[in-house]
Structures are given as C-alpha cells and as structure tokens.
Amino acid sequence: MNSEMASSSHLSGHIEVERKFVPGPEVEKILYALGAELLEEITFRDSYYDSPDLRLTLADCWLRKRENSWELKHPPKPGARGLTGASTQYLELTQEDKIICKVSEVLAVPSLPNIEAFGLNEFASFVTRRRRFQLPLEESSKVVVDLDEADFGFAVGEVEVIVQTQEEVQNAFQKVEEICKKLGVFQESAVQGKVCTYLQLNRIEHYKQLIEAHII
Ligand code: V4E
Numbered sequence: 188m189n190s191e192m193a194s195s196s197h198l199s200g201h202i203e204v205e206r207k208f209v210p211g212p213e214v215e216k217i218l219y220a221l222g223a224e225l226l227e228e229i230t231f232r233d234s235y236y237d238s239p240d241l242r243l244t245l246a247d248c249w250l251r252k253r254e255n256s257w258e259l260k261h262p263p264k265p266g267a268r269g270l271t272g273a274s275t276q277y278l279e280l281t282q283e284d285k286i287i288c289k290v291s292e293v294l295a296v297p298s299l300p301n302i303e304a305f306g307l308n309e310f311a312s313f314v315t316r317r318r319r320f321q322l323p324l325e326e327s328s329k330v331v332v333d334l335d336e337a338d339f340g341f342a343v344g345e346v347e348v349i350v351q352t353q354e355e356v357q358n359a360f361q362k363v364e365e366i367c368k369k370l371g372v373f374q375e376s377a378v379q380g381k382v383c384t385y386l387q388l389n390r391i392e393h394y395k396q397l398i399e400a401h402i403i
Contacts, residue, residue: 202263202350204359206274207380208372210334210344217370218332223320232314235382236307238294241393246293247402249382250286250307257302259286263353268402273377274360310393311385314338322366328359330366337381339388344372
C-alpha cells in the first residue's frame, strides 16, 4: 500500500458508495448503541461549478471546491449514472491533473493548465457543519456515517463505504443498506442531498434539467 492509499479521505480515484437518509431524532443514540465513535466535527464551504450549458452536471460530473481543494465526482462506469436504486457510487478525483483531464473530456475542449482557465460558473455555494462517526470495523470494511447540517436550513445523513474496485461495489451497496436498517433510517427511495436541495430552492431551471435528464 502506498502512502496515498493509506489515507482514505485523500485518495484519488477511489469509489464512494453512499446512501443518504433523513436523520431522525434517535439516530445519534442508535449510533452510540452500535459502538460508533465520533471521529470529527468539521465545518466547510463547498462551491460547485459548471459550464454555462451545464454540461458537467448533465453528464453527472460534480466539480466542487471544498475550502481550497478541488474535487470531482463522476460515475465509475462510462455512460452509466452514479445513482443506483437509492444508493450512489461515484469515483472521486482529488488530483488536479486528473480533474483537468476529466473536465476537458466531458466539455470536449482541449486540456488547460489549471481548472480556473475553463471559465466555469459557480452554481451553488453553502457551508456544512458535519459530524462524522465511524462504526466498529466489520469484516474489514470501514463504515462512516455523516450527519450534515447545511447553512440553508437543511439536514441530511449519509452512510458511506469506500472501495477500490468495481467488484467490491455490490457488497458495499448491501453494507450501506444494512447499516441504514440498523440505524432505523432505511427508505426504499433515494433521499435528496444538499446540492440537489440547494438547486431546488435557488436554481429551479437547473434542477428541472437534471430531473429531465434522469441525473437526479
Ligand atoms: C449531487 C451529487 C453530487 C455532489 C454532492 O455529493 P454529495 O455526496 O451529496 O455531497 P457531500 O457533501 O455529502 O460529499 P462528501 O463529503 O460525501 O464527499 S455527487 C453525485 N450527485 C448526484 C446525486 C444523486 N443523483 N442522487 C443522490 C441521492 N445523491 C447524489
């Protein structure tokens, strides 16, 4: 394992398997009853970017600046969507050269020396207060639960498992479903996250286009 692989939060190219949930009043109590530990309480600003014709998000590519770092999430399988049932799978890129490569591919423009040079527009920006819990290790898979409160008055929870290969994704889907059930927050249908809710509240035309394109 190289040093980059040692820290999952800074991996470039890992697959994040997630399931969002509506955090009920009991969830924290249940987390502790399951042996979870509060890993961190953090606050960060996310700013999301797209081209004027929304080509990135309409291709299910989500480019953001979290504080000072660029991150891009896109579906791991070419041509597929990240939303699978009510869970999601996305590849997360954090290395700027890889992000530039993906953005130039999706926008069908030549590669540029930096992300700013693409002249993208910010379409959402908000602050999240996050409490991150870690559940005890089960069969070596690390399960993290985030309880997020965004500054526009929206709260959402998320169960997350990080895997390295497509072969591990099915098991990870089962794992996040199982954890949601244990937490008493399992819902058959997908729960909307912060960005989509922000768009619904502030940029309804963008939101409608994403719905029509079956991205959200
Ligand atoms: C909207 C979206 C993406 C960008 C936001 O990713 P999300 O995981 O919701 O944000 P956050 O702050 O929890 O990021 P983390 O800290 O976990 O990295 S990535 C994919 N989408 C589309 C999408 C969708 N279509 N459906 C659902 C339920 N979620 C996301």
